[in-house]
Amino acid sequence: MTDSPTPGSHTDRPMIRLEHLTKTFPGQDRPAVDDLTLDVRAGEIVILVGPSGCGKTTTMKMINRIIEPTSGRIVLDGEDVTHADPDQLRRRIGYVIQQIGLFPHMTIADNIATVPRLLGWDRQRIADRVDELLTTVRMDPAEYRDRYPKELSGGQRQRVGVARALSADPDVMLMDEPFGAIDPITRDRLQNEFLRLQAEVRKTIVFVTHDIDEAIKMGDRIAILREGSEVVQYDTPETILTHPADGFVRDFIGAGASLKRLNLSRVRDIELSPWATVPEGTSAEEALGVLRSSPGSAVLVLDAQGRPRRWVGRADLQRADGRPLDQVGMVPEAVVEPHATLSDALNELITARYSIATVVDGNGVYQGVVDIDRITEAIRTMRSDDQRAARLGLDDGRDEAAGTIRDRRR
Structure with missing residues (x-):
């Protein structure tokens, strides 16, 4: 499923295109992912969200071929990578997971340097890149480059995980519930830090979460999935909150849609x-x-x-x-x-x-x-925008809301 271009988007070119992607695991009667077609535009964060067992993580893992698709095509920046060398493919894609996956016996610098070393970068280039990335994620290189993962807090380890995923400057990043195992306060701060970073580096990101609030906060677009990775609605957070496609989406959003919209506007x-x-x-x-x-x-x-x-x-x-x-x-x-x-x-x-x-x-x-x-004034403004969109009509209102929220996020 694809949707129409959004006014003000970074680009309308799909960086990732999934075409009729299907995955059936041995011994299962029904596909975990069933005939999924989805475009991810360059420079956007696309969130895959849905109930447990809907196939969102399986879908994401097929993009870098950790899980091989049963059928369908994966197109990366115009290139069909469905049958490309999977190791070479993964070196082009940053990957961040909930458990972080740092190598415990390696220093922070060595962890971040993993992919650049595989790509044959020289030692000075690697050292410069490690220091650059540690600075980018707000960790002093002199203080942290020679430490080991066990010497860091959970939030610091997650920052290193993001730095490692960015090490070879990939165009695409995959993030599988990257902040899910962290306490709520640290999680909010890391989410904000990552959005600040994304505003600078503009990667194309597929982000899996089960948390609709996180999806609304982090995503340029959200794909709400049900069983078999069926896309029920693929749209901007604003449109999903104000115009849910059906009862499934309304139930998944839950109560308090007005308060959830506070995740769509920034302090700035x-x-x-x-x-x-x-x-x-x-x-x-x-x-x-x-x-x-x-x-x-x-x-x-x-x-x-x-x-x-x-x-x-x-x-x-x-x-x-x-x-x-x-x-x-x-x-x-x-x-x-x-x-x-x-x-x-x-x-x-x-x-x-x-x-x-x-x-x-x-x-x-x-x-x-x-x-x-x-805050109260901002809520009133949102309500006024909703009323204006309603007067303009559903289709025009959707386009205007999408353009407005994209401007706010950037």
Whole structure:
């Protein structure tokens, strides 16, 4: 199943084309994947999502021929690779799995260098690429290149897994529930980090998940599958949420579609709220003066580089007893970057003491805050967009919504 081009897409050229792909395992009466046809456009993240046993992982593994198809064709960048050398094919495709699969006896640098070595890269080129990728996934090369997997946290190992998949700069990446085995907080942060990275590298990605919320957040397009990898709906997250194809899709999305749409907009898409700030060298008396003239219940202390360091309220300042402001109050606990979703921001701010999410850039420099009023305003805007799309008609509304959400994601 294919769909029409989306306005504003990176390109309408399919990087991956699956044609009548079928897989029947020995001893099974019914195919695990039955006559699947699907196009994946260059530069997009396409999510395969559906209930357990629907064939989504089998489909993904057939793309790099870990599982051989029973029939059908796999076309990669215009080349039929159905019968190509599978080892050569896999070196052209990055692969990230839930269990990460790092070699425990090899250093982080050696793990990342696995495919470049197989491709015959020289030693200096490999070393440069390892350091580049560790920096890209925000791990200091000097600190991490000589460590072993057992010395890293789960989130750090997953970052290394992504770096290894990118090592030979493949055009295509396959990701099989890559964040599924990580705690929810780390998972949200890694998802955001990966979306930031994708905005820079623009890979073509097939991503398998069972989580519709993750699909909505991560995907440019979502293929909702049922048994046999039958594609029930293949569309943008926006269209799937606002115009589900049938009852199966509605049931799979579940309740709270309006809140799920907060995963479609980014913090960078909304106007940030200003907040009272003071430099960390400010005295408690001066900070109290700033606080009295502001509508908030606390001021945000910034260091010399403009990075948030402490929230200090009236009681904190009155008890400061001459201590510098970076030693009173509390560390900002809800911090997001502009590429975080509004859902992320909402999750952060509802648990924060001051019910505010602090927004920083990639260097940690303060940009503004997101409060509940901004989230509410965004929801109203979404509803207004829905009403406008309805007035334009279903087909025009679908195209406009798809173009709008693609602009927001990029």
